[in-house]
Amino acid sequence: MTREPPKLPPKLIVAVVGHTNTGKTSLVRTLTRDTGFGDVSNRPATTRHVEGTELLVDGQPLVELYDTPGLEDPMGLLEHLESLRGDRRCDWIEVIKEFLAEPAGGAFGQEAKAIRQVLASDVALYVIDARDRVLGKHRDELEILGRCARPVVPVLNFTASAEARTAEWREHLARINMHAVAEFDTVVVDESSEQRLFEKMRTLLDRFRPALDALLADRARQRAGLINAAAEMLADLLIDVAACRMTVPEQDIDRRDISLDQLKQIVRQREQQCVGALLELFRFNGDDYEEDALPIRGGQWGSDLFSPASLRAFGIRASGGAAAGAAAGLAIDAITGGLTLGAAAALGATLGALWSGFGSHGRRLADVFRGYTELRVADETLRLLAARQVELIAALLRRGHASQDKLRLNTEAEARRSVWVSAPLPDEIEDARFHPEWSNLNGNTGGAMVDRSAVRDRLAERIVRALTLPVVVAG
Numbered sequence: 001m002t003r004e005p006p007k008l009p010p011k012l013i014v015a016v017v018g019h020t021n022t023g024k025t026s027l028v029r030t031l032t033r034d035t036g037f038g039d040v041s042n043r044p045a046t047t048r049h050v051e052g053t054e055l056l057v058d059g060q061p062l063v064e065l066y067d068t069p070g071l072e073d074p075m076g077l078l079e080h081l082e083s084l085r086g087d088r089r090c091d092w093i094e095v096i097k098e099f100l101a102e103p104a105g106g107a108f109g110q111e112a113k114a115i116r117q118v119l120a121s122d123v124a125l126y127v128i129d130a131r132d133r134v135l136g137k138h139r140d141e142l143e144i145l146g147r148c149a150r151p152v153v154p155v156l157n158f159t160a161s162a163e164a165r166t167a168e169w170r171e172h173l174a175r176i177n178m179h180a181v182a183e184f185d186t187v188v189v190d191e192s193s194e195q196r197l198f199e200k201m202r203t204l205l206d207r208f209r210p211a212l213d214a215l216l217a218d219r220a221r222q223r224a225g226l227i228n229a230a231a232e233m234l235a236d237l238l239i240d241v242a243a244c245r246m247t248v249p250e251q252d253i254d255r256r257d258i259s260l261d262q263l264k265q266i267v268r269q270r271e272q273q274c275v276g277a278l279l280e281l282f283r284f285n286g287d288d289y290e291e292d293a294l295p296i297r298g299g300q301w302g303s304d305l306f307s308p309a310s311l312r313a314f315g316i317r318a319s320g321g322a323a324a325g326a327a328a329g330l331a332i333d334a335i336t337g338g339l340t341l342g343a344a345a346a347l348g349a350t351l352g353a354l355w356s357g358f359g360s361h362g363r364r365l366a367d368v369f370r371g372y373t374e375l376r377v378a379d380e381t382l383r384l385l386a387a388r389q390v391e392l393i394a395a396l397l398r399r400g401h402a403s404q405d406k407l408r409l410n411t412e413a414e415a416r417r418s419v420w421v422s423a424p425l426p427d428e429i430e431d432a433r434f435h436p437e438w439s440n441l442n443g444n445t446g447g448a449m450v451d452r453s454a455v456r457d458r459l460a461e462r463i464v465r466a467l468t469l470p471v472v473v474a475g
């Protein structure tokens with residue numbers, strides 16, 4: 001029996017239009033999550049041709065988006081349309097079609113490309129640089145679009161800028177009967193502005209409600225999935241590092257110093273692996289984060305995880321009696337009679353019992369450790385690891401794929417950081433401290449570890465809560 005393929009909702013075709021340099025291409029990049037789409041530059045007239053792309057839901061294209069060249073001479077075009085119409089009383093759309101029938105749009109080649117696409121679309125997104133005053137050129141452009149007999153959704157871009165004249169624009173647009181206005185900033189995108197943009201389109205386009213609903217639901221799912229996956233990566237990192245330890249003979253200071261360096265190196269690499277995985281998860285490629293937005297440069301944290309300056313930058317204080325010099329950011333515990341001091345104090349357990357996770361190795365290890373020193377990563381380093389990865393994830397979540405500016409979100413970053421900086425470290429991290437077998441950095445081969453997965457999941461949930469923290473902006 002052959003099953004009917006599921007019926008797809010009608011595909012929505014969207015033209016992105018506006019004056020040159022208002023961020024049309026940037027908007028398409030952001031909505032498609034495709035940093036490679038088109039060319040973005042602060043020079044005018046960057047886009048010279050109409051270029052299309054699709055928004056997919058479950059592999060099905062539900063929306064087609066067309067980027068268009070900027071409108072450069074709306075006043076001239078308006079006059080041209082007036083003269084084409086002359087004394088006739090025909091609908092403007094007829095005049096527009098006559099204009100488009102002129103060879104290459106006459107003197108208005110760029111405009112003709114954009115307007116032809118508007119006519120071939122179900123809706124036009126009219127992108128406005130909200131830092132501009134409402135000028136004659138905007139009025140003319142809106143007038144021309146009004147003659148194309150297509151619904152228009154004005155999109156106020158650059159709204160995160162201090163110079164944005166959002167209220168002024170809204171007032172003007174309301175006066176010309178445009179009430180479904182979307183606000184956006186292609187650099188500082190939060191999911192709600194994107195959601196509202198699709199909702200505004202939905203109010204004007206009843207026929208495409210199923211496509212837009214599916215898209216909205218899919219975007220929400222994708223975001224939740226991204227947050228969960230990122231939180232799991234960070235939880236894995238923290239458990240690997242918290243549970244990581246090295247032992248060196250108590251008397252052998254040279255070996256100890258070499259091991260300290262090795263331990264740092266292993267932890268640095270593990271952090272870098274996490275950063276790489278996060279960037280990949282968010283589909284940012286090498287060139288994107290060079291010049292802008294992310295708190296990292298060239299895919300790396302510029303400042304060393306073990307430098308006191310890095311701790312200070314995140315407002316983290318080194319724990320009391322913290323090791324300095326080679327051991328900065330690490331903790332060194334003497335092991336006496338088979339006990340680590342830290343472990344014994346915290347658990348009152350013998351090392352043998354404590355390391356029972358090693359199974360048959362437990363006893364041998366306990367013997368070997370007599371007269372040894374144990375190196376592990378200090379609390380402040382774990383705080384810093386957590387705080388900076390949370391900051392990176394938050395920036396990746398917020399950043400528009402078109403971003404070319406440095407992102408400043410200090411208030412929000414502060415709120416997220418404080419969770420890791422001053423509060424006691426989560427129980428899950430304390431647990432990991434006593435389970436060296438949980439760390440993939442201890443040369444363990446992994447294998448199924450029910451306890452580790454349960455703790456990892458709980459820690460990941462905690463990180464998700466920190467990432468979705470409602471931010472109270474002071475003042």
Ligand SMILES: Nc1nc2c(ncn2[C@@H]2O[C@H](COP(=O)(O)OP(=O)(O)OP(=O)(O)O)[C@@H](O)[C@H]2O)c(=O)[nH]1
Binds near residue numbers: 158188
């Ligand atoms: N800060 C900030 N910059 C933006 C925003 N949107 C676009 N830009 C920048 O503005 C400049 C123009 O962006 P484009 O996307 O090339 O603009 P366009 O409308 O496609 O330009 P043309 O193709 O030339 O008509 C680029 O330097 C973008 O990085 C925004 O919301 N905020």
Ligand SMILES: [Mg+2]
Binds near residue numbers: 024026039067068
């Ligand atoms: Mg462009």
